[in-house]
Amino acid sequence: xxxxxxxxxxxxxxxxxxxxxxxxxxxxxxxxxxxxxxxxxxxxxxxxxxxxxxxxxxxxxxxxxxxxxxxxxxxxxxxxxxxxxxxxxxxxxxxxxxxxxxxxxxxxxxxxxxx
Amino acid sequence: xxxxxxxxxxxxxxxxxxxxxxxxxxxxxxxxxxxxxxxxxxxxxxxxxxxxxxxxxxxxxxxxxxxxxxxxxxxxxxxxxxxxxxxxxxxxxxxxxxxxxxxxxxxxxxxx
Numbered sequence: 226x227x228x229x230x231x232x233x234x235x236x237x238x239x240x241x242x243x244x245x246x247x248x249x250x251x252x253x254x255x256x257x258x259x260x261x262x263x264x265x266x267x268x269x270x271x272x273x274x275x276x277x278x279x280x281x282x283x284x285x286x287x288x289x290x291x292x293x294x295x296x297x298x299x300x301x302x303x304x305x306x307x308x309x310x311x312x313x314x315x316x317x318x319x320x321x322x323x324x325x326x327x328x329x330x331x332x333x334x335x336x337x338x339x340x
Numbered sequence: 341x342x343x344x345x346x347x348x349x350x351x352x353x354x355x356x357x358x359x360x361x362x363x364x365x366x367x368x369x370x371x372x373x374x375x376x377x378x379x380x381x382x383x384x385x386x387x388x389x390x391x392x393x394x395x396x397x398x399x400x401x402x403x404x405x406x407x408x409x410x411x412x413x414x415x416x417x418x419x420x421x422x423x424x425x426x427x428x429x430x431x432x433x434x435x436x437x438x439x440x441x442x443x444x445x446x447x448x449x450x451x452x
Binding site: 229259261266267268269270271274314316327328330331332333 | 344380381382383384385388398430432439440441442443444445446
């Protein structure tokens with residue numbers, strides 16, 4: 226029973242174009258969402274987050290959009306660069322957790338940015 | 341700052357053996373976590389700690405034990421290793437109201 230779903234295992238885009246990674250969740254108690262990036266043989270690194278009181282959060286080339294009614298969020302990377310090639314994980318935290326100590330993770334989407 | 345340091349990076353265990361995965365952080369974070377990641381899967385929380393002397397179970401605690409005697413260290417103990425514990429183990433830490441976890445580079449464990 227996957228509460229956080231990343232339905233695309235992989236995505237390939239051209240350098241300079243937009244990458245859109247999607248994430249769906251089923252638990253309406255989730256109110257804080259994070260994206261992590263992971264390179265091989267390394268631990269995940271935090272990328273960007275969004276609270277349920279917002280519908281958009283931007284940080285440089287990375288923007289996360291949250292659609293609470295659809296229980297859907299997406300990560301946009303513009304423009305995509307070869308160094309963005311990694312596995313991207315969506316994670317969610319339930320309301321009342323106060324912080325991210327009980328994150329529920331998606332299975333990840335492997336992004337390949339081609340020069 | 342070294343961040344979160346995990347040792348060893350790789351280990352092969354025989355069924356029934358035991359071992360301790362070490363994790364230490366130098367950021368004075370109160371919260372520490374142990375996750376496992378199976379091939380093609382997301383991360384699953386094994387145990388977490390909100391401070392020295394306090395630990396609690398995550399989603400998949402069976403077969404593991406933890407202790408937190410200091411703020412810096414959060415070792416994970418495997419007793420009676422089983423093939424189902426073959427995985428990559430990640431330790432992480434954060435401030436109580438921190439926006440995100442900081443992860444170590446992982447320990448790849450194979451049980452044969």
